[in-house]
Amino acid sequence: MRRDFCNIRLGVYASTLSVRLGESVIKELQKVNPDRFVELIKIKPVLKNTKEEFRLLSEALNNDVIDMAVCFLDRIYVIDNRPVKDVLADNGLGLATVLSRLSTDTVMVLKKNTMIDSKPIFATDCRERAYQIKDRFPDSKVKIIDGVNSCLNELNSGNVVGAVLPECALKLLNKENFRGFEYLNYDRHMMTPIMGQAMALLLERDGEGLENSSKRLLDGDAAYELFMEREIYDKIKDKDLDERISYITVSVKSTMDSLDVNIFLILDTKPFRIRLGGNKLEKNFIMHRILEEIDELLSGLKIR
Numbered sequence: 001m002r003r004d005f006c007n008i009r010l011g012v013y014a015s016t017l018s019v020r021l022g023e024s025v026i027k028e029l030q031k032v033n034p035d036r037f038v039e040l041i042k043i044k045p046v047l048k049n050t051k052e053e054f055r056l057l058s059e060a061l062n063n064d065v066i067d068m069a070v071c072f073l074d075r076i077y078v079i080d081n082r083p084v085k086d087v088l089a090d091n092g093l094g095l096a097t098v099l100s101r102l103s104t105d106t107v108m109v110l111k112k113n114t115m116i117d118s119k120p121i122f123a124t125d126c127r128e129r130a131y132q133i134k135d136r137f138p139d140s141k142v143k144i145i146d147g148v149n150s151c152l153n154e155l156n157s158g159n160v161v162g163a164v165l166p167e168c169a170l171k172l173l174n175k176e177n178f179r180g181f182e183y184l185n186y187d188r189h190m191m192t193p194i195m196g197q198a199m200a201l202l203l204e205r206d207g208e209g210l211e212n213s214s215k216r217l218l219d220g221d222a223a224y225e226l227f228m229e230r231e232i233y234d235k236i237k238d239k240d241l242d243e244r245i246s247y248i249t250v251s252v253k254s255t256m257d258s259l260d261v262n263i264f265l266i267l268d269t270k271p272f273r274i275r276l277g278g279n280k281l282e283k284n285f286i287m288h289r290i291l292e293e294i295d296e297l298l299s300g301l302k303i304r
Contacts, residue, residue, distance in 0.1 A: 007037040011066030013053040014042035016149050018071075020172035021200060025070045025099065041066050049146050051079050058091045061205050068096060069203045073196030073226065083230050084201070092206050099200040101222040102168035104193035104251060106132075109155065109163045109170070116161055123151040123160040125169075128194045128249055132264065133164055135271050168198040192264035192273065193251040195229050225252040228283070232261065232290060239294050244268050259286060267297055 008029065012022035022040050029038045043056050043066075054076045057069040073084065080087045088095055106129065110116075121141045122133050130142040143160060145151045148169040155163045199222055229250045236248055247266040252259070260277040274293050278286050 007039050008033065008068060009039050009041050009066045011041045011043050011057055011060050011069040013057060013071070013075075014044050015048075015053075015147065017147075017169050017172055018053065021072070022070055024172065025200065025202070028099075050075055054079055057203065058093060061203065062092055067204070070099070070200055071203060073199040073201055074194050076201075077196050083234070084226070088203065089206065093203050094206040096202040096204045098223040098226055099202060101225060102198040102200070103166075103171070104198045104253075105167040106164060106193065107167045107170065109152065109165060110161070111155065114161060120161040121159070123154045123163045125151055125165060126194060128192075128247075128264075129164050131247065131266065131271060132192065166193070166197060192249055192262050195233060195249045195251065196226070197251075199226055221254040221256075224254045228252045228254070228259075228261075232263070232287065235287070235291060236263075236265070236294055239291065239298060244298065254280065256280070259283060261286060261290060263290070265297075272297060 010022060010026060010029065012018045019040070019042060022042075026038045026040055030036075041060075043060050046052055046056065054071055057066075057071055060066045061069055076084060076087055085095065108122075116137075119139045119141070120137060121143065122137070123143045123145050124130055124133060125145060125148055127144055130144050133140060133142050143154065145154055148165050151163040151165060154160050229252045232250045232252070233248055236245065236250075245265050245267050246269070247264075249264050251262040253262075254260075257280055258277065259280045259282075261275070263274040265272055265274075274290060276286055276289055276293075
């Protein structure tokens with residue numbers, strides 16, 4: 001049984017990005033809980049990598065150190081790539097709400113007056129973007145560095161020519177840290193966001209009933225995107241009986257009327273993209289077309 005409290009302890013992983021996310025969530029929680037004080041509790045890193053973030057937040061929730069936790073969905077997938085509801089249930093947690101999704105655009109950050117040479121070296125925060133950088137710049141080298149700030153520090157030191165990072169992270173972080181950088185829009189058609197990227201979840205202990213404190217923060221489109229991304233991912237994996245697909249990421253953009261699906265996958269070491277869209281009411285038809293294209297790729301009928 002949860003304690004009776006007049007304040008809500010919101011836990012975040014004590015990285016710069018997660019703290020900024022927590023601060024933005026507190027503002028929204030305070031709007032729907034004007035009679036309660038929302039306190040930000042920073043959970044100290046141990047190994048200082050993204051793989052421990054969800055684990056430490058889960059432990060803090062189950063040990064009653066915090067009442068709720070906010071965490072990006074991709075931080076959960078990085079350690080456990082099953083449906084989020086299953087992962088949460090196994091950890092004794094529940095999903096209080098899905099917060100409004102932030103921009104999934106990817107941007108390239110360069111130092112001022114920098115030109116991209118013929119064999120550039122880039123920094124990025126994950127292997128997903130590394131695949132796509134190599135696809136766009138075949139002669140480049142890519143350093144995968146854990147953490148947005150660490151990538152920017154590598155850029156500032158002059159060890160790389162540019163950093164390719166999620167726009168949402170740059171917007172959440174303190175812009176004073178980036179004085180001297182230019183923000184360049186990356187070709188959206190060449191980049192597929194990581195599955196779950198920029199989607200923040202508000203977590204609680206299972207059965208706690210704190211959803212009354214947060215239910216008005218629910219973003220219907222974000223929740224729809226979360227579950228459809230997972231549904232598409234699982235259906236593609238079910239088709240790949242011979243495990244020829246080594247990597248998949250699915251991005252779904254949903255509005256009141258439209259649905260856009262962007263899939264990036266590595267099949268037999270070759271990258272492929274599938275982009276489909278249409279009316280939101282035609283979800284089943286869009287799903288059918290996606291699976292048809294997957295069948296064609298697996299059978300060799302479709303070439304890159």
